[in-house]
Amino acid sequence: xxxxxxxxxxxxxxxxxxxxxKLKPExxxxxxxxxxxxxxxxxTYQPFLPEAAAGSISPxxxxxxxxxxxxxxxxxxxxxxxxDHSKRTVTLTTLATEETGGTEQLSYDELVLAPGSxxxxxxxxxxxxxxxxFKNVEEAIGLRNHVxxxxxxxxxxxxxAIRDAALTFVFVGGGYAGVEALAELEDMARYASxxxxxxxxxxxxxxxxxxxGRILPEVGEEMGRYTVTELRRRNIDVRLDxxxxxxxxxxxxxSDGSRFPxxxxxxxxxxxxxxxxxxxxxxxxARGRLRCTPYLTVDGVDHAWGAGDAAAVPDVSxxxxxxxxxxxxxxxxxxxxxxxxxxxxxxxxxxxxQYSHVYVGSVASLGLHKGVAHVYGRKLKGWPAWFMxxxxxxxxxxxxxxxxxxxxxxxxxxxFKREIVSLGxxxxxxxxxxxxxxxxxxxxxxxxxxxxx
Numbered sequence: 467x468x469x470x471x472x473x474x475x476x477x478x479x480x481x482x483x484x485x486x487x488k489l490k491p492e493x494x495x496x497x498x499x500x501x502x503x504x505x506x507x508x509x510t511y512q513p514f515l516p517e518a519a520a521g522s523i524s525p526x527x528x529x530x531x532x533x534x535x536x537x538x539x540x541x542x543x544x545x546x547x548x549x550d551h552s553k554r555t556v557t558l559t560t561l562a563t564e565e566t567g568g569t570e571q572l573s574y575d576e577l578v579l580a581p582g583s584x585x586x587x588x589x590x591x592x593x594x595x596x597x598x599x600f601k602n603v604e605e606a607i608g609l610r611n612h613v614x615x616x617x618x619x620x621x622x623x624x625x626x627a628i629r630d631a632a633l634t635f636v637f638v639g640g641g642y643a644g645v646e647a648l649a650e651l652e653d654m655a656r657y658a659s660x661x662x663x664x665x666x667x668x669x670x671x672x673x674x675x676x677x678x679g680r681i682l683p684e685v686g687e688e689m690g691r692y693t694v695t696e697l698r699r700r701n702i703d704v705r706l707d708x709x710x711x712x713x714x715x716x717x718x719x720x721s722d723g724s725r726f727p728x729x730x731x732x733x734x735x736x737x738x739x740x741x742x743x744x745x746x747x748x749x750x751x752a753r754g755r756l757r758c759t760p761y762l763t764v765d766g767v768d769h770a771w772g773a774g775d776a777a778a779v780p781d782v783s784x785x786x787x788x789x790x791x792x793x794x795x796x797x798x799x800x801x802x803x804x805x806x807x808x809x810x811x812x813x814x815x816x817x818x819x820q821y822s823h824v825y826v827g828s829v830a831s832l833g834l835h836k837g838v839a840h841v842y843g844r845k846l847k848g849w850p851a852w853f854m855x856x857x858x859x860x861x862x863x864x865x866x867x868x869x870x871x872x873x874x875x876x877x878x879x880x881x882f883k884r885e886i887v888s889l890g891x892x893x894x895x896x897x898x899x900x901x902x903x904x905x906x907x908x909x910x911x912x913x914x915x916x917x918x919x
Contacts, residue, residue: 467498469809470556470574472546472742474504474532476798477580477774477805479864484806486538489813493538498813500539501572503558507532507543510603513795513859514872515643516831519606520650521885527871528603530864542572549746551577551770576769576809579748579756580802581740583775583793587733592714597733600647609732613651614658614888616729620669621662631727634671636718638710639734640681645693646831647734648674652702653833658886672702675720677709677735684794684828685840692847693830693838737793739776751778755793760820762805771809773801773821783824797823799862829855 469485471478482502492498508529517523532541544560547569554577557569585599598612599605616632623629635655637648656667674681674697680690681704694704709721710731718726739754748764749757756772757765758779764770773779775793779801791797804821811818827841829851837852839845846854856876860869 467575467813468573469498469500469576469578470572471500471502471578471580472549472556473578473580473582473740473774473776474502474506474509474541475580475582475774476509476795477582477802478502478504478578479509479530479532479535480799480802481578481580481773481806481809482536482539483864484803485810486536488806488810490538492813500536501542501574502532502536502539503542503544503546503556503572504532505543505545506602507541509864511859511863511868512601513642514863515600515603515606516646516650518603519600519610519647520654520833521610522650522834522879523872523875525603525607527868527875528606530868535865546581546742547745549577549579549742549748551747551767554769576771576813578771578773578805578809579743579746579764579776580772580774581742581776583737584740585733586736586738588735590710591712592716593710593731593733596713596716597731600643600732600734601737606647608893609647609651610654611888611893612730613655614886617655617658617662617665618888619729621665627727629669631716631729633665633669634673634718634726634728635730635732636673636675636710636713636726636728637732637734638675639736640674640676640678640704640706641734641736642682642684642828642830644674644676644732644734645682645697647732648672648702649697649832649836652700653836654884654886657884661886668701671726672700673718673726674702674704675708675710676704676706679706681706682828682830682838684792685830685838686845689838689840689845689847693832696832696836696838696847737775743776753778760822761808761818762801762821763808763818771805773805774798777801779821782820783822791821791823792825795862796825829858831855 489498508531510529514528518525518528544558546556548557555571555573559569585601620629620632637644652672659665659667682690682693697704712719713731718728751757755778758772758777759765760780760782762773779791781789781791800823808818829839831837835849835852837855838847839851839854
């Protein structure tokens, strides 16, 4: 019997870990095979992306290698293009098929569909050309290099227009990703400015654009207002009930009429279900998420399971009819454990259990020693909230190896100064050799063959 897990994120990793333990006898006898299909050979612990962008954590410690952790599973690095559950087959593209331009098919007996979500973009003119995402570790490190590079550009020019655009940073989206990324990077850039003789912290403009009337809705209205006050105290321009209308020609045009020449537009305005869900014969809800039962089975379909951002799971912990669990990491990790247990029970003919979890609250970092939290009805801010943020996520990051490495990095960061080096050349490692060999790099911006922007 082959169990196919599509997705190597929270649900994919934790479900496979649970199945490895629950089905150990069957795996040992060769009766069961677990296959994990993931576009990357690692799982990214996304709550650590802002700290990785700020240099508090090394990029390699933000990810968990699937092959090492899932030793009893078969890892396929590729992407599911279509899923025909009626025939129990999935069509994949892998690194090998990219060479030939073809695809391959993989059959299965049980399907766990957990591809997660992708960035939800809007048809904003210029966004595709100039926007920067913040969904994976590559984008986080690229953004760090980009911000430090802008300080270098501002420091090396006397043109006020170029300097002003380089030192203006626009973040769109007031959720976790946008607020934490902006707060951590502003903290880092403010620290880095002390090493530039002609760049002061007052020269930088940091702008947060949010289409609704509040930010960080997960931590509650009071803590959201405190966050706005804290950010504005740091001279960060928070614009509520405002949208990005255009960023053509590197000019951010807002719905309130403001115009900001800028070389940095970071888009974190929400997510949407992975497109592969639309390429299946499984039932979806109005928002394109997989329609699931409280047992984490796909509604009305046998041998199919779902959880995480891609799944619409009824929230049985509340009396509100039709309410679904929020698409966040807290639910995804816990759903994965229930899913793994239920799948093992199903194979053994045992009764299934419903997924039920009362949301305990949220924590958010606003830079070094700053944060907000609303946990178990208690509201914290400042250093206590920041400490709770780090403690909580340290306890949740998978494997003891990663916990120890992250804790060691935090300890060393408290003893030594920040690293403020931009390694933008890493994004185009062959650029210098191509120039030396007489070629012209084709993937880099004109006049900037080694840069990141």
